[in-house]
Amino acid sequence: MSFVNGAVLVLSGPSGAGKSSLINKIKNDIGEYYFSISTTTRPMREGETDGVEYHFVSMEEFKKDMENDFFLEHALVHGNYYGTSIKPIRKALEEGKLILCDIDVQGNSAINNRLGDITTSVFISPPSLSELKSRLINRATDEKNVIDARLKMAKREIQRVSEYDFLIINDDFVEAADKLRQIALTARFKKSDDQINTFIQSWENLE
Numbered sequence: 001m002s003f004v005n006g007a008v009l010v011l012s013g014p015s016g017a018g019k020s021s022l023i024n025k026i027k028n029d030i031g032e033y034y035f036s037i038s039t040t041t042r043p044m045r046e047g048e049t050d051g052v053e054y055h056f057v058s059m060e061e062f063k064k065d066m067e068n069d070f071f072l073e074h075a076l077v078h079g080n081y082y083g084t085s086i087k088p089i090r091k092a093l094e095e096g097k098l099i100l101c102d103i104d105v106q107g108n109s110a111i112n113n114r115l116g117d118i119t120t121s122v123f124i125s126p127p128s129l130s131e132l133k134s135r136l137i138n139r140a141t142d143e144k145n146v147i148d149a150r151l152k153m154a155k156r157e158i159q160r161v162s163e164y165d166f167l168i169i170n171d172d173f174v175e176a177a178d179k180l181r182q183i184a185l186t187a188r189f190k191k192s193d194d195q196i197n198t199f200i201q202s203w204e205n206l207e
């Protein structure tokens, strides 16, 4: 795929790491962006709205989208399917926007395979597993067995932090937001392979 001006910022990290709060904190400081709304088969949580946090669909609808190649990437996470739709991403990239994708480690790897030249990735981690546990308990959106599964998953995800460009440990919220803001602003400077080749070519054409 080749796009004109946009870039991608992948944000991963366990639920409860504070990704959404950090994005909210910096979103007015990073220029034109598009927050990728994933499609999922996960049941809607209290307080969520279809089309805001996710596009909530049935398993049948998701499979149809998969067959139609509508996803840039998709993955099974905690027993539910999640996917990033390709169409809005293509549009936002053509418009030169920074695309924010809150996706898991599998999604990061898939996006890096397809759009690695214009992608910057950040893993956001809570300071410790015990801190994550208390955040998930206090959030009170999940049953105990779901929380246990998320903690297990977090332990596994942490093993893959080295696949990311940056690790932000969300201990001090203001400091973490400041780091994310700087990374987001810098992420825009990434040039696509096409842009670099065109640039090199332009030098070859000089007398």
Ligand code: 5GP
Binding pocket: 011, 012, 013, 014, 015, 038, 039, 042, 073, 074, 075, 077, 078, 082, 083, 084, 102, 103, 104, 105, 106, 107, 108
């Ligand atoms: P939650 O159910 O807590 O909203 O999200 C669970 C996990 O799914 C999170 O780690 C989140 O980053 C990941 N996720 C959300 N959307 C996508 C997606 O489109 N693709 C992938 N690979 N992961 C996603």
